[in-house]
């Protein structure tokens with residue numbers, strides 16, 4: 004039995020759940036990995052010079068043992084998230100430390116502590132096997148998976164599953180991720196695959212869409228409301244392309260920051276009107292490595308006021324971090340909110356606290372999404388209210404190049420990866436709904 008037989012079953016129109024359950028599992032499969040004995044390979048290099056193409060490997064790996072409450076999924080497509088860039092350059096930490104720590108939790112989690120890390124935090128595919136205690140899913144189900152892995156043995160996480168002390172991001176802080184032909188997930192990560200999307204389109208939104216939903220819309224984030232001015236950094240990037248859609252769909256006013264004409268055009272085509280090209284307008288929030296330039300914060304704020312008819316920002320959707328955070332705090336209105344989920348340009352932030360406390364602003368830390376938020380975010384995709392922002396699609400063996408593109412900010416929206424799917428465009432089950440949304444689905448393609 005090989006993965007080819009699994010693919011044949013998925014592509015045959017008439018394979019039933021019983022047929023899938025009867026398919027023997029292969030002994031091994033192809034997976035994207037980083038290697039524990041290479042974590043020092045980039046020592047001494049600047050972050051931008053660390054090249055994911057050198058650290059990312061395509062290996063043949065054994066199929067992991069299936070535990071209670073888990074599922075093995077045949078992965079048709081996945082996507083590149085920035086967390087896989089961090090893993091591949093071993094910053095800010097090697098992810099093998101996470102696997103070692105997870106391995107100590109129980110007999111079962113020991114499986115994750117291996118000398119290779121199978122990465123990837125998105126998938127669209129077909130359930131192959133479910134472990135004891137899984138009743139809601141069965142072999143043959145077409146699914147996507149969100150990346151929240153929790154144990155839920157502590158009451159800390161019982162109101163908001165992101166607060167579980169054993170909260171991890173699957174494929175980043177756990178092993179057996181989605182950039183592979185087969186993945187191991189907890190069955191609570193599974194959600195129905197939106198029928199109007201192909202495999203690679205369905206695999207694109209998961210992580211970033213759920214994150215943007217909590218950060219901007221949910222009561223655990225900024226609780227965006229109609230009319231809010233929302234400053235969105237990287238508005239055509241992974242997170243930003245969903246934040247922009249949420250702002251527009253929710254009746255808010257996105258102020259989109261991008262770095263090129265082409266990206267400005269994408270934001271315009273999504274329906275945004277207020278757009279700032281940070282490159283063309285040449286903002287330099289830092290005079291040197293240690294010193295910010297409040298005059299530049301003010302120039303940026305004035306530009307925002309020009310675009311909003313004199314209003315300041317209600318909510319900042321932050322993720323660039325050190326480079327922009329001082330400006331983000333400054334341009335927020337009295338009582339406004341800065342929500343942050345990342346620090347791509349550096350995690351030691353500096354801002355002038357007088358503008359925070361005197362103007363009663365709030366900073367909210369946000370990370371991925373709880374079970375329910377991830378489900379709600381996927382539901383919006385399934386209903387065609389929010390659309391995938393897939394631009395380019397790579398083969399599994401070219402994942403290193405895909406991660407390089409994201410690391411160097413050469414990409415648009417989301418970058419997809421075909422795992423078992425032999426070509427793009429497969430897996431669509433609802434052609435009628437697809438036809439209704441085809442322009443929006445293709446908005447980011449091949450630009």
Ligand SMILES: C/C=C/C(=O)SCCNC(=O)CCNC(=O)[C@H](O)C(C)(C)COP(=O)(O)OP(=O)(O)OC[C@H]1O[C@@H](n2cnc3c(N)ncnc32)[C@H](O)[C@@H]1OP(=O)(O)O
Pocket residue numbers: 085086089094095096150172210214344345371
């Ligand atoms: C969905 C996608 C998401 C993304 O893309 S996010 C971007 C990518 N992710 C990242 O860049 C994050 C990577 N992770 C990290 O950098 C680290 O992961 C953290 C900095 C978040 C945490 O580091 P750690 O080493 O786990 O935490 P510690 O708190 O520095 O060390 C743990 C030890 O410190 C003790 N400790 C914790 N809090 C306190 C306290 N308040 N007072 C005293 N000690 C404390 C603990 O108990 C434990 O101890 P003991 O090592 O002995 O077990």
Ligand SMILES: NC(=O)C1=CN([C@@H]2O[C@H](COP(=O)(O)OP(=O)(O)OC[C@H]3O[C@@H](n4cnc5c(N)ncnc54)[C@H](OP(=O)(O)O)[C@@H]3O)[C@@H](O)[C@H]2O)C=CC1
Pocket residue numbers: 084085086089210211214236237238239240241242243260261262263266281322323326327344345346347348369370371372409412416
């Ligand atoms: N905590 C969480 O749950 C999550 C955290 N993340 C983290 O968020 C970050 C962004 O992820 P994602 O959106 O997928 O990545 P992308 O690279 O797809 O998009 C980020 C965008 O930010 C803009 N940007 C990059 N650097 C700067 C800078 N120095 N100043 C201003 N803008 C900048 C770029 O847009 P442009 O050049 O057009 O301005 C870029 O397109 C990563 O660090 C990632 O790890 C991501 C998802 C979930």
